[in-house]
Amino acid sequence: MPKPKAINYEQASDAVKAVFDDIKSSRNLEDVNNFWKYLANDEKTLRRTWESVREVMAPGAIDPLVKELIYIAVSITNNCSYCIASHSAAAAKAGMTEEQFNELVAVVGMANETNRLVNGYRIPIDPAFEK
Amino acid sequence: MPKPKAINYEQASDAVKAVFDDIKSSRNLEDVNNFWKYLANDEKTLRRTWESVREVMAPGAIDPLVKELIYIAVSITNNCSYCIASHSAAAAKAGMTEEQFNELVAVVGMANETNRLVNGYRIPIDPAFEK
Amino acid sequence: MPKPKAINYEQASDAVKAVFDDIKSSRNLEDVNNFWKYLANDEKTLRRTWESVREVMAPGAIDPLVKELIYIAVSITNNCSYCIASHSAAAAKAGMTEEQFNELVAVVGMANETNRLVNGYRIPIDPAFEK
Amino acid sequence: MPKPKAINYEQASDAVKAVFDDIKSSRNLEDVNNFWKYLANDEKTLRRTWESVREVMAPGAIDPLVKELIYIAVSITNNCSYCIASHSAAAAKAGMTEEQFNELVAVVGMANETNRLVNGYRIPIDPAFEK
Amino acid sequence: MPKPKAINYEQASDAVKAVFDDIKSSRNLEDVNNFWKYLANDEKTLRRTWESVREVMAPGAIDPLVKELIYIAVSITNNCSYCIASHSAAAAKAGMTEEQFNELVAVVGMANETNRLVNGYRIPIDPAFEK
Amino acid sequence: MPKPKAINYEQASDAVKAVFDDIKSSRNLEDVNNFWKYLANDEKTLRRTWESVREVMAPGAIDPLVKELIYIAVSITNNCSYCIASHSAAAAKAGMTEEQFNELVAVVGMANETNRLVNGYRIPIDPAFEK
Numbered sequence: 210m211p212k213p214k215a216i217n218y219e220q221a222s223d224a225v226k227a228v229f230d231d232i233k234s235s236r237n238l239e240d241v242n243n244f245w246k247y248l249a250n251d252e253k254t255l256r257r258t259w260e261s262v263r264e265v266m267a268p269g270a271i272d273p274l275v276k277e278l279i280y281i282a283v284s285i286t287n288n289c290s291y292c293i294a295s296h297s298a299a300a301a302k303a304g305m306t307e308e309q310f311n312e313l314v315a316v317v318g319m320a321n322e323t324n325r326l327v328n329g330y331r332i333p334i335d336p337a338f339e340k
Numbered sequence: 341m342p343k344p345k346a347i348n349y350e351q352a353s354d355a356v357k358a359v360f361d362d363i364k365s366s367r368n369l370e371d372v373n374n375f376w377k378y379l380a381n382d383e384k385t386l387r388r389t390w391e392s393v394r395e396v397m398a399p400g401a402i403d404p405l406v407k408e409l410i411y412i413a414v415s416i417t418n419n420c421s422y423c424i425a426s427h428s429a430a431a432a433k434a435g436m437t438e439e440q441f442n443e444l445v446a447v448v449g450m451a452n453e454t455n456r457l458v459n460g461y462r463i464p465i466d467p468a469f470e471k
Numbered sequence: 472m473p474k475p476k477a478i479n480y481e482q483a484s485d486a487v488k489a490v491f492d493d494i495k496s497s498r499n500l501e502d503v504n505n506f507w508k509y510l511a512n513d514e515k516t517l518r519r520t521w522e523s524v525r526e527v528m529a530p531g532a533i534d535p536l537v538k539e540l541i542y543i544a545v546s547i548t549n550n551c552s553y554c555i556a557s558h559s560a561a562a563a564k565a566g567m568t569e570e571q572f573n574e575l576v577a578v579v580g581m582a583n584e585t586n587r588l589v590n591g592y593r594i595p596i597d598p599a600f601e602k
Numbered sequence: 603m604p605k606p607k608a609i610n611y612e613q614a615s616d617a618v619k620a621v622f623d624d625i626k627s628s629r630n631l632e633d634v635n636n637f638w639k640y641l642a643n644d645e646k647t648l649r650r651t652w653e654s655v656r657e658v659m660a661p662g663a664i665d666p667l668v669k670e671l672i673y674i675a676v677s678i679t680n681n682c683s684y685c686i687a688s689h690s691a692a693a694a695k696a697g698m699t700e701e702q703f704n705e706l707v708a709v710v711g712m713a714n715e716t717n718r719l720v721n722g723y724r725i726p727i728d729p730a731f732e733k
Numbered sequence: 734m735p736k737p738k739a740i741n742y743e744q745a746s747d748a749v750k751a752v753f754d755d756i757k758s759s760r761n762l763e764d765v766n767n768f769w770k771y772l773a774n775d776e777k778t779l780r781r782t783w784e785s786v787r788e789v790m791a792p793g794a795i796d797p798l799v800k801e802l803i804y805i806a807v808s809i810t811n812n813c814s815y816c817i818a819s820h821s822a823a824a825a826k827a828g829m830t831e832e833q834f835n836e837l838v839a840v841v842g843m844a845n846e847t848n849r850l851v852n853g854y855r856i857p858i859d860p861a862f863e864k
Numbered sequence: 865m866p867k868p869k870a871i872n873y874e875q876a877s878d879a880v881k882a883v884f885d886d887i888k889s890s891r892n893l894e895d896v897n898n899f900w901k902y903l904a905n906d907e908k909t910l911r912r913t914w915e916s917v918r919e920v921m922a923p924g925a926i927d928p929l930v931k932e933l934i935y936i937a938v939s940i941t942n943n944c945s946y947c948i949a950s951h952s953a954a955a956a957k958a959g960m961t962e963e964q965f966n967e968l969v970a971v972v973g974m975a976n977e978t979n980r981l982v983n984g985y986r987i988p989i990d991p992a993f994e995k
Binding site for chain 1: 805809810812814817818837838839841842843845846847848849850852853854855
């Protein structure tokens with residue numbers, strides 16, 4: 210199988226173009242980024258992912274910047290370079306400062322460490338946490 | 341090797357007691373939770389972890405509740421039940437609402453999904469993200 | 472330590488050459504790929520891995536193409552780029568279509584998401600699943 | 603925060619009941635399993651996840667049983683017990699034999715091993731895989 | 734599918750019994766542990782895994798106790814409770830002290846933390862490491 | 865946000881220079897490697913990580929070379945290329961032979977495989993391991 214390729218606007222089917230247009234107008238962008246261009250290899254995945262991301266990342270009980278920080282935290286834990294880069298860009302646009310980024314990385318590192326201290330010592334859940 | 345056991349205050353060395361006292365007074369608790377009681381199997385790990393957690397989780401550019409949300413995000417990604425339970429309790433104490441918890445889980449799920457869409461399509465980083 | 476290097480046929484010991492020859496004739500290849508050339512740094516790992524892969528990936532109750540899809544699913548989850556590339560190539564050779572690859576990525580993404588929804592809500596196993 | 607709880611049909615909002623009814627009729631079940639009852643803590647996550655799972659797991663270029671095998675492969679890799687149990691049940695319903703399950707576990711084990719051999723030897727992608 | 738079950742010696746096929754006998758005599762045990770009894774659901778996986786484990790864990794350039802420590806390190810990172818328990822038992826038998834176990838957990842925790850600091854800051858490999 | 869950058873000695877604050885000097889003299893190096901130069905983006909993370917690494921990796925009940933092997937084992941499992949490269953270099957400096965590296969990779973691969981066999985068969989912990 211050849212390596213997957215980006216689908217650019219010009220080559221895209223009408224269904225893909227419609228999603229691209231929606232992303233560009235919702236986010237006020239001149240072009241969509243590679244993530245969407247590669248998902249466009251499968252119209253269904255593209256449309257479903259865009260609808261889900263739009264719903265999940267919308268302002269709600271947690272503000273959009275914090276949602277971006279959470280996204281980066283997961284991406285650092287999973288070592289997804291693209292995801293760290295793209296959501297760092299999105300977070301910066303939403304107002305993340307360099308100090309916030311640094312503290313985020315520190316918390317993610319610490320959580321990954323203490324997760325393993327818990328595993329290593331096979332620590333049982335305190336009954337108080339279950340109430 | 342027998343399964344690791346909790347070290348309770350009464351059995352603890354003076355060095356361990358000193359850390360336990362510091363945790364209890366800093367966090368206004370009657371007793372430390374299992375995490376600290378198991379780390380007490382190694383005085384050095386206990387002391388170093390407490391000093392690090394206290395520094396990393398202190399109010400700073402990111403507020404403490406958001407830091408707890410990030411901690412939970414990592415713990416859900418790594419499937420650490422104890423960590424999810426203990427940091428959900430800490431987050432609730434810091435003001436997390438049920439709506440916020442639900443949105444957090446949704447974002448973490450979505451990030452884990454899109455991380456794999458990126459891996460699957462081997463998506464290259466957009467040059468704009470690197471500037 | 473210098474970065475590990477590929478062992479090419481010409482430089483290889485007789486024991487390594489014998490495994491390379493077996494791989495080439497079993498799979499009808501002109502040369503083995505980098506995976507085997509790097510494993511050749513350790514004759515025992517090379518031989519054991521080849522014997523295991525040959526046995527595990529052979530036609531059985533699950534057909535070879537489906538086994539390749541499963542291999543890719545694990546490799547996407549673990550973010551192993553080499554493994555995604557090599558098993559995508561193997562799957563394509565075994566008949567995987569582009570539509571199948573796209574659906575595979577969609578299922579893997581979804582499974583990684585719902586795994587975390589389960590972790591986040593700490594969902595207990597339904598008794599019916601255990602019977 | 604109290605431990606998340608299942609939302610049963612009787613307690614559910616009308617919106618949740620509507621999703622539950624759809625799951626039950628689509629899958630011909632008397633009751634939904636715990637996964638859906640816990641997701642019901644967040645109507646939006648419940649609805650979105652159900653719509654996505656239904657679309658992704660539908661018959662397509664890959665048949666539904668193979669999709670279940672892929673789901674189990676990801677869940678074994680991530681060590682999600684609930685997910686392994688529930689998708690093993692679903693796979694069995696879709697026709698998975700015990701021999702197929704055994705081969706699946708063997709392939710998943712092998713893929714997780716060779717993923718790490720690749721990481722350890724830092725193996726570069728063969729140019730032939732990129733064409 | 735019913736939950737997988739242990740295959741005890743009495744119920745086992747002759748081929749499985751032969752592997753069980755070999756494990757018991759090689760390791761001087763009265764009975765094999767659950768790991769082998771569950772693998773016995775698939776004779777091929779049982780035999781292949783036993784042959785591989787015996788070869789990989791044998792004394793060599795790295796001594797058997799250190800190999801057990803490495804096994805535990807991987808198992809803590811992956812959060813495999815069974816594996817942590819069984820290899821802690823094996824390590825204790827091979828001479829691991831409580832102090833060594835504690836230091837092991839500390840190193841594993843630290844490595845998991847610094848792995849994420851590296852991911853977060855997207856640190857490029859120093860040219861000196863590649864020579 | 866621009867991609868994080870290395871902080872070189874000349875640009876560093878006095879506090880960062882002090883940590884760099886301590887690393888260089890403790891480890892007898894002419895310059896610190898990229899890991900420390902990137903952590904220097906956050907003085908607190910730099911100092912805390914250096915103090916923790918120094919304490920955790922010091923000779924103790926486990927010798928420093930074995931600690932490096934454990935570090936590599938975790939990094940291979942997590943697929944952190946930088947970490948594999950830097951700790952392979954450190955291990956080589958501490959005396960790791962090529963044979964030891966090869967055996968290490970073999971053990972890590974095997975542990976990642978058997979961890980998944982355990983997950984797949986949902987193997988319960990033998991009571992003997994808990995005593």
